[in-house]
Amino acid sequence: MTIVSLPGSSGYIDAGNRKLTYFSNSYVLGLTVIAGIGGLLFGYDTGVISGALLYIRDDFEQVEQSRFLQETIVSMALVGAMIGAAAGGWFNDAYGRKKATLIADIVFALGSVAMTAAPNPYILIFGRLLVGLGVGVASVTAPVYIAEASPSEIRGSLVSTNVLLITGGQFLSYLVNLAFTEVPGTWRWMLGVSGVPAVIQFFLMLFLPESPRWLYLKKDRSEATAVLSKIYDPYRLEQELDQLAAALEEERQRKNNVRHLDVFKSKEVRLAFLAGAGLQAFQQLTGINTIMYYSATIVQMAGFCSNQLALFLSLIVAAINAVGTIVGIYVIDHSGRRKLALFSLSGVIVSLILLGTAFLLQPSDSSKGIYGWLAIAGLALYICFFSPGMGIVPWTVNSEIYPESYRGICGGTSATVNWISNLIVAQTFLSIAGAIGTGPTFLMVAGIAVLAFAFVAVFVPETKGLTFEEVEIIWKERAWGRGGNRETLLEAGNES
Numbered sequence: 001m002t003i004v005s006l007p008g009s010s011g012y013i014d015a016g017n018r019k020l021t022y023f024s025n026s027y028v029l030g031l032t033v034i035a036g037i038g039g040l041l042f043g044y045d046t047g048v049i050s051g052a053l054l055y056i057r058d059d060f061e062q063v064e065q066s067r068f069l070q071e072t073i074v075s076m077a078l079v080g081a082m083i084g085a086a087a088g089g090w091f092n093d094a095y096g097r098k099k100a101t102l103i104a105d106i107v108f109a110l111g112s113v114a115m116t117a118a119p120n121p122y123i124l125i126f127g128r129l130l131v132g133l134g135v136g137v138a139s140v141t142a143p144v145y146i147a148e149a150s151p152s153e154i155r156g157s158l159v160s161t162n163v164l165l166i167t168g169g170q171f172l173s174y175l176v177n178l179a180f181t182e183v184p185g186t187w188r189w190m191l192g193v194s195g196v197p198a199v200i201q202f203f204l205m206l207f208l209p210e211s212p213r214w215l216y217l218k219k220d221r222s223e224a225t226a227v228l229s230k231i232y233d234p235y236r237l238e239q240e241l242d243q244l245a246a247a248l249e250e251e252r253q254r255k256n257n258v259r260h261l262d263v264f265k266s267k268e269v270r271l272a273f274l275a276g277a278g279l280q281a282f283q284q285l286t287g288i289n290t291i292m293y294y295s296a297t298i299v300q301m302a303g304f305c306s307n308q309l310a311l312f313l314s315l316i317v318a319a320i321n322a323v324g325t326i327v328g329i330y331v332i333d334h335s336g337r338r339k340l341a342l343f344s345l346s347g348v349i350v351s352l353i354l355l356g357t358a359f360l361l362q363p364s365d366s367s368k369g370i371y372g373w374l375a376i377a378g379l380a381l382y383i384c385f386f387s388p389g390m391g392i393v394p395w396t397v398n399s400e401i402y403p404e405s406y407r408g409i410c411g412g413t414s415a416t417v418n419w420i421s422n423l424i425v426a427q428t429f430l431s432i433a434g435a436i437g438t439g440p441t442f443l444m445v446a447g448i449a450v451l452a453f454a455f456v457a458v459f460v461p462e463t464k465g466l467t468f469e470e471v472e473i474i475w476k477e478r479a480w481g482r483g484g485n486r487e488t489l490l491e492a493g494n495e496s
Contacts, residue, residue: 022157024328027230028149032158034208035145037201038101038138039162041108043169044194045131046289047318049074051177051311052118052187059187060117060121067430069121074493075426076125080111080132080141082419088137089412096218097145097211100137105202108134112137112195116188134198136419140412148213149231151465156184156332159399163392164329167322169197170338174315181308216244217404268475269410272401275460277414279341279394282452284421287445288386290429291317291379298438317379324387336464337393338456344389345453351382352446360439378442390452394418400463 023029056073057064064294084104092100111130118124142162150158157188173190180189190407216224224244228237264270291298299313332340355378362371401412433441461474 003241013222022154024154025231026153028151028158031149031208032146032161033165034201034204035097035101035142036162036165037197037204038104038135038142039165040169040172040197041194041201042135042139043166043171044173044197045077045135045169046166047170047173047225048177048190048194049077050126050314051174052109052190054188054311056121056124063121065315065433071120071427071430073125073128075423076128077132077135078419078423078426080129080134081136082132082416082423084133084136084138085140085412085415085419086136087412088140089408089410089415091137091146091408092141092214092412093218095410096214097141097148098205098208100141101145101205102202103189104134104141105198106134107131107137109195109202112192116192116195118188122246126128131194136415140408140415143399144407144411145211148211149227151231151236153465154333155400156337156396156464157329159396160329160332160392162323164287164322164325167318167325167387167391170448171315171318171322174311174318177311178308178315181311186207196376213244213404216241217248243467245433259380267479268472269402271459272406273410273414275328276394276398276401277417278455278459279397280414280418281421282448282455283390283394284418284425285445286345286386286390286452287352287382287425287442288391288450289422290425299376313376319385320380320383321391322385324384325391328388328392330390332396333464336462337397338462340389341393341456341460342453344385344391344393345449345456346426347385348382348390349446349449349453351385352442352449354378355382356439356442356446358439359437359442362439397460397463400466400468401471401475404468413452448452 053070053073057070063069084107088100088104091103092096108131109134111127111134114127114130115124115473116127118127143159146159146162147155176193177190180186183189210219212224212227212231215221215227225241227236228240232240264273269414300308335343355375358371358374358378362375398411398414429441432444436444463471463474466474
């Protein structure tokens, strides 16, 4: 095997003219899929509430009469996810990725039972809170676990598999919604099914190893080496162990554990966190979960009043989302993260303008008609552009831009920013649309997408194919210049 290294980029691996590909190592792919079931839970919970809400409103009169209660049922899972993501970052660093996943599965399963048996809207809201806690922990854990078990050359596509399972979960939720439309206890079945993947992942995770990087730096180097030997050939294994040894030495130089405030004391980590958290915020503020949580409601706003038809059209939107994510998995390690995000946002801006215009032009007494179909086209176009780019880039970038000691805290905090932004969107969309109109609301979101484009262009670097150590160099150079301060990130804790 030969390795050719270029300055500032990772080694190009060629084992007898055979490049590393997505399917090169079945062991790594198996770890990725099982860990990614957390993404499936995330996606199912995101999508299922869109259809279930239609029937919850039918069962509970107080929900039908209160937009605030409808928004709360949707957004309480986001409150839980916000808390779960914040706590999950610390738990990941302290106890490992595997234990965090197991805890998330237990909490999610308990939440699904509470939702299924809910005798009133308030127990349902409590169940949504528990489910959200599980999703929040999983949203931090799965990308990091996958990234730390992935060769750098295919890390982007493997981490993006988690997002594919998110979109797959959304698609599955719409299939389940359609399947139970004529069954007694409609929404209870829709919400109850969500516990099944959590139970499956729990038992599968019992047989998986801990993240090799976490093992090496926090617990057992021999066990870490055994796991890494299943991922890399002997020559590459030696390189990985050398890099981990250097990272461990830096870890030992610190007198105290990393705390949340330390993120803002180091200029390099500050810049990395700005890029990561900003991407997570803009992923939500550009409207994706407005579309996914309220897709059935938006379809009805466009003039398609039948619950079944609204769910069917929403299913098509979810299918496009899943297919777009597959495209993104293929493209992300070829085109790069930054370029893909900019292309994605360009299309998002155009489709949101189309969607907003369709609602502005639709007569108040219109049902279906050309403007209703134009709105559906806008929804579909939005998903086509969002899913392969902004759907996967924020999670991929956040799994790879932070140094080891900060990865759990920064990943958890940036995921919390995602959930806070998600909460803002979910809790306000119906109210804002009711106050200023659906069309102006989507045009306002288009304006936010323009800001997102500018943010990515200025603050987000390209990390395609780079090792974790090479990514650290990017932030050092941005913070101090090429000839500037070269102290390690771990030694820079007291910089202001």
